[in-house]
Amino acid sequence: MELRSDTSARLSFFMLTLSTVILECGGFSGPIVNSFPYGRKPAQVPLGGVRRQAAVRVQMSWRLPKGYRREDVAGGDMDPSFASILGNRLGIIASLVNNGSCVLDVGTDHGYLPIALMKSGKALKVIASDKNILPLDNARQSLERINDEALEQLELRLGDGLAVLSCGEVDTVTVSGVGGKVISEILFGAEGDAGEVSERRRVQDYGVRRVVLQPTGSISTLRKDLLMNGWEIVDEIINSEAGWIYITMVAEWRTNENQGENNISAERMLVGPHLLRRASNSAAEKILLREWIKHQLRHFKSRRDGMRMSSEDVDQLKLEEAEENVKILSQVLGVMEGPENG
Known part of the structure; x- marks a missing residue:
């Protein structure tokens, strides 16, 4: 598959289409018909009566004070094409995904980020996952509205965190809209009462080598956990959208050894x-x-x-x-x- 560096040209029609999808996400009165992994196709799930709504607003911890000039700040490395389609919050995540990546988007909600990554040609494959059925149905509706061959390599999977993956399927994971402690649990397993981490694969055990994370809190905890599990934080960007501040970090896997949180002041x-x-x-x-x-x-x-x-x-x-x-x-x-x- 040939990747084009000029994402603006490839996204010109998509900008209008996805904008329409975001504004038209409405109720669904029938069963979910998408296939899910491991034979977990849900039966008749009544979802009628869901109100029409605009794009979901993530309630962040860091709101700019009243009276502050609320001009959105895109932040460094933002691709203008993604900003115009997704806004600054999701746009910066898309911008930080490497060209030619295979991506798992955990907690995908309406699926806007995976759709943008596929339509732009930036990702070769995207798995959009969520542990709840309703968000995946929202993503399915988004796909149906766009109905483009470029989205054939976009899969919807029902499951918790990394449980939807097989080893080697993706090289990049994106997570946003949850706290740093939750992200750590998704990537490295939950910590028990005795301080021991539960027995389950860490994100690098699946062949993942890059993560793009946008936590809503406990950022220093997430930084420490990344370092302790052999990941190097290669960049962090702060930006804003609609009066809310977002911090997005990129980390790459280096070694199974502790990177040494003590090496950072x-x-x-x-x-x-x-x-x-x-x-x-x-x-x-x-x-x-x-x-x-x-x-x-x-x-x-x-x-x-x-x-x-x-x-x-x-x-x-x-x-x-x-x-x-x-x-x-x-x-x-x-x-x-x-x-x-x-």
Whole structure:
């Protein structure tokens, strides 16, 4: 399959078509007829009465303050073609997928990201998965409306996380719209009460070598888990859409050995190994990062003060962690707001 670098030309008609699909996602009154893996074709599933709605809005933790100029910030490396089709939130994820990739999109919802990746020719194959039937039916409706041969290599699969995969099917995984801890569980398994990770394959065991992740919270936890499992964070981008701030990270698998979270300073682990660098080169991204740091600072101050005033026994390690995070974020914010930075 020949890949074309000029995605704008290939997406010109698709922009109009997918925009129509996004605005017309409506109810479905019949059974789901798509085939699902492992013979799990659902029986008659009544889905009637679902209201028509616009594109789903993910409620992020980091909202820009009232009165802030809400001009969307695309962020570095954004492909304008994807931004015009998907908006900044999903557009940056599509932009960070390598050409010629085979992709699993976990929690696909309406399927807009997989459709854009296939229509642009950027992905050779996409598996759109979700653990719930309704989102997959939304994606199926999107496919039916577009009805294009370019989407023949787009599969819909019902299942939880990586359970829909066989080894070697994809080289890239995308996850968005859930917290960093949930993403870690999807990629590396859930941690039990004793701190032991459940026995199941890690994402690299499926042959995946690149992940594009957009967590809604617990970002520093996700950074640490990636490093501990042999992944290198190669980039992070901050952008905004409709008054909400999004942080998207790209990681690539390097080794089965711990990459050593201790090799990254506490400041960079908390704020991001690449966000400060990008903010120094972009006034718009600097403003977003500053607002995000302010939000994080309020969060950790509230946690610290709550533990200090608690009449119950306090986990001393958690209190010390909150105090250290307040100190680090205050220092970073002070540098960013210094007179030489404006």
